[in-house]
Amino acid sequence: MFLELDGHGPHYSQLTRAMKSAILSGRLAAGARLPPTRVLAEDLGVSRITVLTAYEQLRAEGYIVGRVGSGSYVSTSQADPMPPRRTTPRSIAPLTRYAKRARQLADWSITAKHRDRRLDMQYGRPQVNPTLGAIWGRELAWAATHTKLDCTNIQGLPALREQICDYVARRRGIRTSPDQVLIVGGTQQAVALTSRVLLDEGDEVALEEPHYFSASQQFSAHGASLLAIPTDHEGLVCSALPKQAPRLVMVTPSHQFPAGPALSLSRRQELLSYARETGCWIMEDDYDNELRYDASALPALRSLDGDDRVIYVGTFSRVMFGALRLGYMVLPEALCGDFINAKYLCDRGSPAIEQAALAHFMEYGGFERHLRYVTRELGARRRELIAGLQQHAGDRVQIADSHAGMHVTAWLPNYDHAQVDALIADAHERGLGLYSIAPHYRKPPDVPGLALGYCGLSRAQLQEAMQLFGECLDAVDAAAAQPSAAARRRQA
Known part of the structure; x- marks a missing residue:
């Protein structure tokens, strides 16, 4: 607890005044539990008698109350609510160009308007498996005892990256190595890292029309210039891509979001040829490739890429539960170092225990x-x-x-x-x-x-x-x- 003693008079009087000030200003909220006298004495470097005397004085004046067997609490009749701030976030000018652009974005809570x-x-919203809670609890308990707690791996736990390599090879036809897999906090972080690595202000990004609005918000916040490329029953209309190539083309080839069609095989080949000839990069958002009902899946765009121009993004949050916040990227070899650097500067690695639990879940067939x-x-x-x-x-x-x-x-x-x-x-x-x-x-x-x-x-x-x-x-x-x-x- 932070308490500043004023240096005037006995220590117990200074402590009493400091605690009164904290209570009346709202820093100690009504009903808040106070530290035990021994703990507070050690924190402040005073004797326990000093703290006991101050507590007794505050109790006598009605500022705090004691509960037998529980401790001392701020009285609900004395504490005032925290005074309002003098300024609100909207009352000052944006501090950076990024902040200004972010303020101008569409409402990010669109998907929560009918909650x-x-x-x-x-x-x-993911489909919740009623048995998954108990299963996931057991996986977390296992992972907590089998995970090193002193450090994280920036790129992601090797065990999880190995499982992802096996998974995308079987499910999506992608052959890759753990060195080219980066664990991220879902698709949104994948888009953010891609923006940081590939885009400077003014660089062009081609998006499907329609497209995932959160992606366009992310690119716009980074200062990219957006090109809307039309889609039809075969997906992205590749012939509408500009001759002067954008830095990045983002597509949802397995299930165009939100209109629905899959990118046809001929269009996939056309898009890959465009990337090879112009030198642009492709971001493949394979957000729900696992969920197909009455049609066989086409191969992932990345599996057809012979020139290493496709950044493949997958997510676990969509097929397990939203709170998991784990996804992955399969990166072109030339970009691996830059993306790992960006991830390091962002958060130094995703949570290790959740990664270990997911790797174990996948290894023993639970995920399938x-x-x-x-x-x-x-x-x-x-x-x-x-x-x-x-x-x-x-x-x-x-x-x-x-x-x-x-x-x-x-x-x-x-x-x-x-x-x-x-x-x-x-x-x-x-x-x-x-x-x-x-x-x-x-x-x-x-x-x-x-x-x-x-x-x-x-x-x-x-x-x-x-x-x-x-x-x-x-x-x-x-x-x-x-x-x-x-x-x-x-x-x-």
Whole structure:
């Protein structure tokens, strides 16, 4: 405890005044537990009698209370709340160009706008395996006794990097070595490190249109100039890439986010040829490659890369649980040293115990069993969602052709953006959280759409959600059918 004695009078009087000041200013909050007298005496370098005398004085004046067998606490009747700060973060000018750009970004809490709704169809939320909590607890307990606690490995634990090499070879056709794998705190840190290593202010980054809005925010905050490249039913339209190549092209080839199509094999080869001829880098965000339901997976873009131009990014947070915050990058050999340096300057390495637990989980087959469970369950929920859309929305929605992931994209060709905004607001009032696809575009799309996440809701809840969705569409249709006031006057 920090207490500054003023040097006037006996030590117990100085300590009494110092503690009164801390209580009245709010530094010692109402109900806060005070240190034992012996501990405080050692911290301040005074005798225990001094502390006992001060505590007795404060207790007599009503500033603190004693509880038998528990200790001394600040009285709830004496402590004042902490005074307000003189300034708030928004009251001063940005200190750097980075801070200024970050302030100008779109709201980063877009995906949390309906968290208080009973039926929240947030996309990107992992499917929770009910048995995973207990299993993960056992893995953490094992890892805590088998992990060196005195240091971390900047690049990531060798055991986890070896497991990732085996995993991406079997699942994604990527042959690599642990030396080219970097453990990161999820996709967001992977994007941040890529920005630091590859981009200077003004450098161009090509993004799919639509794209993952958090990636565009990250690149914009670093001062990059963004190029929106259109997508179609085959993914990124490579012919639309500029002749003067950007520094980086970011793609989601396995399951275009958020529209849904996979990048065709011919487009993959075209993109790799573009990178080879122009010298640009490609970032492959393979965010949900594990979750495929009724189609076989295409090989990862990185597995086709003969020129070592692809930075491959995978994540465990999406397929296990969001709080895990672990992902990985498979790096071109020429960039490994620079990315490790950037990681060192950022945090000196990801948490070692969680890495050890995950490596053990993967080594003994737990991760693969978990993936099989999640894929079966999500496939069932996806079918429930699509059946509900067809039943309650009918031909008023067009369901994007997609066979993977954690969300379904539903286009609304018969409605304009204002009507869809009204639909979302009405659904919110009824307890249903819907999310527009528009924030993932640099410019709003011609046809409005919704990204409907189904991971966070049970099959019964999805049935209820789709019934509510149909009722909200009916309300929008009814409002559109009513003649305007001007039209009614003309009729009169």
